[in-house]
Amino acid sequence: MKNWGTLKSRTGWEKTVCILLPSLLLSSLSTSLSSSDLDLIPPSPPHTHPHTTSLPTSSFTIGLCYLLHLSHSPAIWPSTADTSTLFPSFPEHLKEKLEEYMARFTKVRIVRTKKREGLIRTRLLGASMAKGEVLTFLDSHCEVNVNWLPPLLNQIALNHKTIVCPMIDVIDHNHFGYEAQAGDAMRGAFDWEMYYKRIPIPPELQRSDPSDPFESPVMAGGLFAVDREWFWELGGYDPGLEIWGGEQYEISFKVWMCGGGMFDVPCSRVGHIYRKYVPYKVPSGTSLARNLKRVAETWMDEFAEYVYQRRPEYRHLSTGDISAQKELRKHLKCKDFKWFMAAVAWDVPKYYPPVEPSPAAWGEIRNVAANLCVDSKHGATGTELRLDVCVKDGSERTWSHEQLFTFGWREDIRPGEPLHTRKFCFDAVSHSSPVTLYDCHGMKGNQHWSHRKDKTMFHPVSNSCIDCNPAEKKIFMNRCDPLSETQQWIFEHINMTVLEKFNGKASS
Numbered sequence: 001m002k003n004w005g006t007l008k009s010r011t012g013w014e015k016t017v018c019i020l021l022p023s024l025l026l027s028s029l030s031t032s033l034s035s036s037d038l039d040l041i042p043p044s045p046p047h048t049h050p051h052t053t054s055l056p057t058s059s060f061t062i063g064l065c066y067l068l069h070l071s072h073s074p075a076i077w078p079s080t081a082d083t084s085t086l087f088p089s090f091p092e093h094l095k096e097k098l099e100e101y102m103a104r105f106t107k108v109r110i111v112r113t114k115k116r117e118g119l120i121r122t123r124l125l126g127a128s129m130a131k132g133e134v135l136t137f138l139d140s141h142c143e144v145n146v147n148w149l150p151p152l153l154n155q156i157a158l159n160h161k162t163i164v165c166p167m168i169d170v171i172d173h174n175h176f177g178y179e180a181q182a183g184d185a186m187r188g189a190f191d192w193e194m195y196y197k198r199i200p201i202p203p204e205l206q207r208s209d210p211s212d213p214f215e216s217p218v219m220a221g222g223l224f225a226v227d228r229e230w231f232w233e234l235g236g237y238d239p240g241l242e243i244w245g246g247e248q249y250e251i252s253f254k255v256w257m258c259g260g261g262m263f264d265v266p267c268s269r270v271g272h273i274y275r276k277y278v279p280y281k282v283p284s285g286t287s288l289a290r291n292l293k294r295v296a297e298t299w300m301d302e303f304a305e306y307v308y309q310r311r312p313e314y315r316h317l318s319t320g321d322i323s324a325q326k327e328l329r330k331h332l333k334c335k336d337f338k339w340f341m342a343a344v345a346w347d348v349p350k351y352y353p354p355v356e357p358s359p360a361a362w363g364e365i366r367n368v369a370a371n372l373c374v375d376s377k378h379g380a381t382g383t384e385l386r387l388d389v390c391v392k393d394g395s396e397r398t399w400s401h402e403q404l405f406t407f408g409w410r411e412d413i414r415p416g417e418p419l420h421t422r423k424f425c426f427d428a429v430s431h432s433s434p435v436t437l438y439d440c441h442g443m444k445g446n447q448h449w450s451h452r453k454d455k456t457m458f459h460p461v462s463n464s465c466i467d468c469n470p471a472e473k474k475i476f477m478n479r480c481d482p483l484s485e486t487q488q489w490i491f492e493h494i495n496m497t498v499l500e501k502f503n504g505k506a507s508s
């Protein structure tokens with residue numbers, strides 16, 4: 001027993017227990033072990049693992065601030081770490097203090113950039129100076145968990161063209177509490193505005209052992225391990241990307257399309273602090289858009305058009321020179337994006353279709369009794385919907401109104417025109433609650449609406465309807481009474497074919 005390391009979380013993912021044996025990894029469900037058994041197995045310090053030489057050595061590149069936090073993670077310096085490289089940015093107060101402090105970690109090298117280079121080029125610099133066989137990239141605001149590294153290295157030892165990502169657990173930015181993400185193991189995906197999304201692992205890809213690594217189309221951010229030579233064969237990150245953003249898509253598309261693959265490894269856990277706001281200034285402000293367009297132009301072929309349809313402002317953006325990236329793609333004989341969508345990300349369009357199916361209704365929503373419109377005032381989560389004078393009827397202060405809504409294919413209602421909806425949905429929690437905007441979850445439930453022939457807006461889950469008080473301009477849920485004109489609503493535009501399909505599905 002003493003040679004075994006056990007991986008055990010503080011909360012959230014006890015179901016998956018991963019056991020490390022010398023040079024190979026076995027994983028099993030905890031059904032045969034009770035949690036008290038697990039407590040009896042002392043996690044052996046990483047440096048005493050008697051593994052063979054078959055696991056490659058690893059170098060780390062870690063960015064920016066909070067790095068003291070990470071360097072004190074007990075498991076960050078396993079014996080497989082050959083050289084570790086830390087990268088502070090340029091805050092003056094860290095200069096000598098940091099060097100003095102880090103002197104006690106003999107494996108740490110501090111390398112400084114001359115000017116601010118941003119995450120992407122700084123990581124490239126770290127990678128260029130690393131000597132280990134495997135590069136492991138981590139954010140500085142991370143805390144690695146027990147035995148996080150060997151399961152990653154193992155996948156790379158099996159296939160050196162594999163990029164592997166740990167499960168990213170959540171460290172709360174207020175109190176540093178540690179827990180798994182909602183849903184824990186999920187595939188990395190994206191919508192066609194290029195927002196990162198997580199989608200369930202489809203049954204076809206589910207393993208009998210949930211602790212087995214699984215394929216993921218795109219990585220979440222910057223936490224991954226990669227064979228050093230393979231990383232450079234792939235051209236590293238595109239050095240033309242600025243500061244931050246889009247690089248996770250670039251490396252993900254590239255590794256899949258150019259003959260490799262990407263896996264998430266449930267046995268490898270790394271906690272990450274999700275911050276509430278960005279604590280630094282990003283120069284010029286458009287670098288994210290430019291980065292995304294650069295990635296789209298280099299890798300996404302005709303699918304880039306789906307992005308531009310949703311972000312028309314990208315059309316006129318300059319990507320800078322991408323000829324080297326295109327040349328690399330040709331040189332590596334990479335497959336096209338159509339292949340990527342068919343072979344790797346085939347389940348993504350089920351959640352995020354490139355061509356949005358036609359909505360059932362859109363435009364203003366006018367109440368029959370009040371002759372007033374639903375108005376969400378550009379509000380965010382928690383905003384209560386109110387009645388207001390319809391913009392079309394010459395209401396002034398138009399800047400403060402938001403009266404265009406889309407009743408779309410997910411059968412939820414969102415502010416905005418069909419191609420540019422916001423990510424908030426009409427949401428009700430009971431048969432008498434107000435109707436508010438809430439972050440769309442896309443899973444129907446309490447955001448599922450139906451617009452019936454009698455003009456009511458029916459909420460199946462609470463078996464109630466949207467009602468209003470014209471005098472107070474309040475909008476709320478109530479017991480359905482189709483004869484009451486305060487419960488009758490008229491959408492400006494209706495696609496009857498789609499609407500009947502929605503309603504037919506509901507009644508069948």
Ligand SMILES: [Mn+2]
Pocket residue numbers: 139141221272273
């Ligand atoms: Mn981060």
